[in-house]
Amino acid sequence: MGEVVNVLVAVAVIVLVVRWVSSGSKDGNGAPSPSTVLGFRPKTVTPEMIDTIHAMFPDIPSDNIRYDLLRTGNVEQTSNKILERGFLPAPPPAYYTVYPRTPQPNAPAQPAATNPNAAAGPSKAKKQDNLITRYHLEARTSATSVGAEPEEAGRKAVWEDSAEKREASLRERKAQMILAARQRLLAQQAKEAEGAGP
Template identity: 65%
Template sequence: MGEVVNVLVAFAVIVFVFKWATSGKDTTTEGRSPAALLGFRPKQITQEQVDTIHGMFPDIPSDNIRYDLLRTGNVELTSNKILERGFLPAPPPAYYTLYPRPTEATAPQATPTAKVPPAPKPKETLITRYHLEKRISDTEPPQAGSSATDAAHVWQENAEKREASLRERKAKMILAARERLLAQQRQQTSTAEAGPSS
């Protein structure tokens, strides 16, 4: 009689442990810690850090940047990684359970039928980025051996003058490249017009 009770108790314990173990697996996939899901303990980061790196490297996806920042916690380390490799690896699927991508369904829409295409952004050029609109002229760019460009290569004594000199050299290079491009376009149009007439 005592052996039957022991067998029943042992069987009940085994069934209880089995049910507890299998039900625990279902709940822990949802409630696992970020460290268990990602395989490392994520650092505290802000959206500003992600935006900073994305501003410097707009071709790198934000999810890749956020995932690497979660590992490093440092903007400089992540930036150096991009400069060394040229890319950041894509995050694993477990990352998207913690940081889901925004879907179009979550975005507020006025009416489901009236979709207004977004206004195209004006394409940013080097002229607009460096605010050289006032310096655009139809005159020929200075020759390569001119004294103005030679003076720009003289080492300045303080950082402010060196920075101003570098800015001026960049501006001259951009304007000279623009002039070359316009001259090349003018030459192509003139040869295209001269071709059919002959």
Template identity: 60%
Template sequence: MGEVVNAIVAVAVIVFIFRWATSGSSSSSSDGRSATAALGFRPKNVTQEMVDQIHVMFPDIPPDNIRFDLLRTGSVELTSNKILERGFLDAPPPAYFTLYPRTEASAGPRQPNTTSATSTAHQPSLIARYNLHNMVADSSSTETEAGGKAKWEDTAEKREASLRERKAQMILAARQRMLTQQQGSLSASGSGSS
């Protein structure tokens, strides 16, 4: 009788250990298995930088299409080559959106890249970059004209100075147009609200 009880206890312990071991491993790998089953392939690791890198090169391709192809290939080069060869990327299946829900930026209208938006926020303005503060005061009283035909200078230094002057004129003219546009839109909104 003692041997039967020992055998039953041993079987119960073995079943308990087996269930415990398999339940732990299945929960850790269930994400990988469900992604593989839903997508039809084993997804590669994809970072947001990889998606952004391709989206900067091909802004007309939706980010979800880029991520889906990167999950398949795992390579920025292969995905870029596919876009160059075909001109488009396949849209992801509906199962993709259950695993990778759309974000506000990819679901709505195109938003500027956040990394480039933050980097441009810290960059100085063109007036500061080209040190045109003294010319801004002069241009506010007179209308600046950008462009025109430049004459070919004899030396490289003169050509460089001429180019700098033309850049300054173009920047100031663009600034003047922007200020005029802003004043026009303010006056239009002011007259519309009264």
């Protein structure tokens, strides 16, 4: 009699374990659970966590951020990973079966301007903001002629002794590259103007 009770208890335990395991792989609606699809038990992720990281790193897609947060559950760990690697890996295709793609936020709608010149103001400001004005090279552009290439544009950099000298050298090389590109653009525009002339 004792053996029969032991067998019945063992069968009941096995049935309960099988039910518990099979119920963990499906949600209440019959769909596979996120842990089954993703291959790990996802942590709780709030929209605030995603927004925090997205505000710090706007070039990282929201889906990549959410996927990493599902793994780590920690904003700091995900931020450190971005700082160390420079990117976050894209989620696998199975991720999109559980979490549909998030649409990229559109640019905020600007209020309609009654003055047509007011609407043209920001676009004019963007057009005027070029590399010459950004790096304050206006005085140097007037000093160079259209046909002349800046003399130091192709020169190899020399490793300077101090950080200040290296920074100044880098700024000068940047300026030379911008001026050289401007000279090439002006020369190309001059050739096109000659070719289009009567």
